[in-house]
Amino acid sequence: MTATLTSADGRDQRAARPSRRPRLARSLPRLLPAGAAALSGALLYLSFPPRPLWWLAVPAVAGLGWCLHGRSWKAGLGLGFVFGLAFLLPLLSWTGEDVGPLPWLALAVAESLFVAVTAAGVALVSRLPLWPLWASGVWIAGEGLRARFPFGGFPWGKLAFGQPEGLFLPLAALGGTPLLGFAVVLCGFALTGLGLLLAAGRRARDRAVWAVAALVAAPLAAGAAAAPLVGTGAEKGTAEIAVVQGNVPRMGLDFNAQRRAVLDNHVRETRRLAERVRAGKAPQPDLVLWPENSSDIDPYTNRDARAEIDQVAKEIKAPISVGAVTDPGRGGPRNRQILWDPETGPGAVYDKRHLQPFGEYMPYRGFFRHFSSDVDRAGSFVPGDKTAVFDMAGTKVGPVTCYEAAFDSTVRDQVRAGAQVLSVPSNNATFGRSEMTYQQLAMDRVRAVEHGRAVLVPVTSGVSAVIMPDGRIVQKTELFTADALVADVPRRSSLTPATRLGTAPELVLLAVAAGGLGWAAARAVRARRGGE
CATH class of the missing domain: 3.60.110.10 (Carbon-nitrogen hydrolase)
Incomplete structure (x- = not known):
């Protein structure tokens, strides 16, 4: 038998209990960005070889841009981590091929933390005018950091490496992997910006629509223009x-x-x-x-x-x-x-x-041995110096x-x-x-x-x-x-x-990232002072 509680006036108290369905309905909008971030990360993975689906990188970045636009850096951190896991877990699954899942999962989580920090930066600049430009600089700065730190870095999964058959590929001859990756991410974020402006439907934003549309078209046009500059002829026989x-x-x-x-x-x-x-x-x-x-x-x-x-x-x-x-x-x-x-x-x-850490050599071998005896399977190679x-x-x-x-x-x-x-x-x-x-x-x-x-x-x-x-x-x-x-x-x-420019293109894009983050920080300080 089920007991029924009644109030002093005899009404059934079950009617007074909060319904679970409205609570679930309120939670769905909060879960939607996380789901979209995971889907976007999975799309980015699918854009990488051996699948010839390079173009999926653009909607993948666009989806991430939608998740991050207008959000706080804390929300960006969490959404970026979800995106990173959905991308890097399948991409790096080969690292556990013979040593089990622990190294694979640890590497994917560690690299996803870099993606999370990058996404937090993108969220910070997402309220700026022409934000896709600043956000793309932040993304390349994040890739640059991940390619250098820690233990010499791990560049696997740079956007450029998913584009061996893409329309953007000729840009590699002009500015290397940083410029190639920048073109992909700029096109993706600009597509997000264009969609948001068109959805707003305000005439006052007509100029902004055309400006952001230009940001979508510019990388594609640049890639087409650079194609004839890719030299293939024999110069020394x-x-x-x-x-x-x-x-x-x-x-x-x-x-x-x-x-x-x-x-x-x-x-x-x-x-x-x-x-x-x-x-x-x-x-x-x-x-x-x-x-x-x-x-x-x-x-x-x-x-x-x-x-x-x-x-x-x-x-x-x-x-x-x-x-x-x-x-x-x-x-x-x-x-x-x-x-x-x-x-x-x-x-x-x-x-x-450039030796492979945890493979050809083992950094902090004594420390990591506490977690797994597999560390002793790593080599002890000495790197060359020239x-x-x-x-x-x-x-x-x-x-x-x-x-x-x-x-x-x-x-x-x-x-x-x-x-x-x-x-x-x-x-x-x-x-x-x-x-x-x-x-x-x-x-x-x-x-x-x-x-x-x-x-x-x-x-x-x-x-x-x-x-x-x-x-x-x-x-x-x-x-x-x-x-x-x-x-x-x-x-x-x-x-x-x-080859001639070396790191110069990357430094320029790093300056773009620094400019966007600095501008966003200055605006936040002014807003805080204005609210005091």
């Missing part, structure tokens, strides 16, 4: 370059226990290429590129490894860039590229300068090892040092069949346009590729398939505006 993918015995971290098999695979595939050349089925390469970790056995100290590489270099009749793990006895092992001449053996070297360009049969090749391709300055340094083509030797076997290799390949395509260089991508297990200076992939391999690509690529020596 061409080079016949072979890219070898030897494959690994099996996926995952266990492949390191089979280091000899990995070396044997790359020797075998290069030998097959030499046989095809002798049979007239493939052109004679001027040089050969092997991937990162193609010889995890130190060829300086292991006679068998050295003999194998020596022999196959003579068979292919071309110098080979060999990715090796070496220990020169000066503090720790090096992730090294070795220029191996068929006549004189090992020569010039390039030691990877650029190096290999002269390979007259072609100047600039190695940029794997993770380094994500960092603007590392790639730019190699081009400024004289590289006529770029090589991005990588080892993606650890990450299985995840999207990681496609995301990295997209970075390489952006770098090709940014610096006007052909980019050769030798990978242990795929996807290896030949990328032309306009970002087009002209040859590629399949995942976990032994193969060798041979392509005639242009050697280029001129420097794009992006």
Whole structure:
């Protein structure tokens, strides 16, 4: 039986209880921005490779702009965090491929905090005139911070890296990844502003409508105008370059226990290429590129490894860039590229300068061991301290090892040092069949346009590729398939505006961000004083 309470005048008290439905109805408008932020973050993820949906980045940013417009910085912080998680959790899922979900979740949460702070800044400037301009500067400032801090930064997920096939791509040759990302985010935020103005329907805002509409069109027009400036022609002749993918015995971290098999695979595939050349089925390469970790056995100290590489270099009749793990006895092992001449053996070297934290080295190892014993699986590599360009049969090749391709300055340094083509030797076997290799390949395509260089991508297990200076992939391999690509690529020596300007475009956009935040802060101070 259910007891019924009655008042002194006999009325049923159940009627006096507050209904849950109105309370839920009041909560829905509060949940809507969070849901929209999550949807926008998911759209941004879908805009990244391997999906050719680059254009989704614009509505994704527009959706975030709608969530943040006119809100407090605290609300922006929370909505930005939701957006960041929805974007970065799926984007970075490859980081947990072999070490479990904890590192993946920790990284995604940490990077989402940077997105949250950036979104708080966007919310602060969203009440300013022409706010999409200031907000776009704030976004690029946030990406710049995330690319440098902590532990050297983590640029993965920069908007520019989702645009290897987009209309904005030519802008990379003018201002690098900061300008390319700025164009995408400006178009998105300006689309939000245009929609808000049109929804207001006030004649007094006609001029503002046209001004914001111009902000939408400007990045698209700039990208179209910059397209003819992307140089692709040979300036120092061409080079016949072979890219070898030897494959690994099996996926995952266990492949390191089979280091000899990995070396044997790359020797075998290069030998097959030499046989095809002798049979007239493939052109004679001027040089050969092997991937990162193609010889995890130190060829300086292991006679068998050295003999194998020596022999196959003579068979292919071309110098080979060999990715090796070496220990020169000066503090720790090096992730090294070795220029191996068929006549004189090992020569010039390039030691990877930007190492991957929590992978190639472990910062604060003792502290993080309290949370997981997996920290001891991280390496103890020592970074290199200088650029190096290999002269390979007259072609100047600039190695940029794997993770380094994500960092603007590392790639730019190699081009400024004289590289006529770029090589991005990588080892993606650890990450299985995840999207990681496609995301990295997209970075390489952006770098090709940014610096006007052909980019050769030798990978242990795929996807290896030949990328032309306009970002087009002209040859590629399949995942976990032994193969060798041979392509005639242009050697280029001129420097794009992006290469010449270096960090200048980013500093200009940082000044835009500082100007917007300063203006918003000044207005807030004046409003507070006026209310006193």
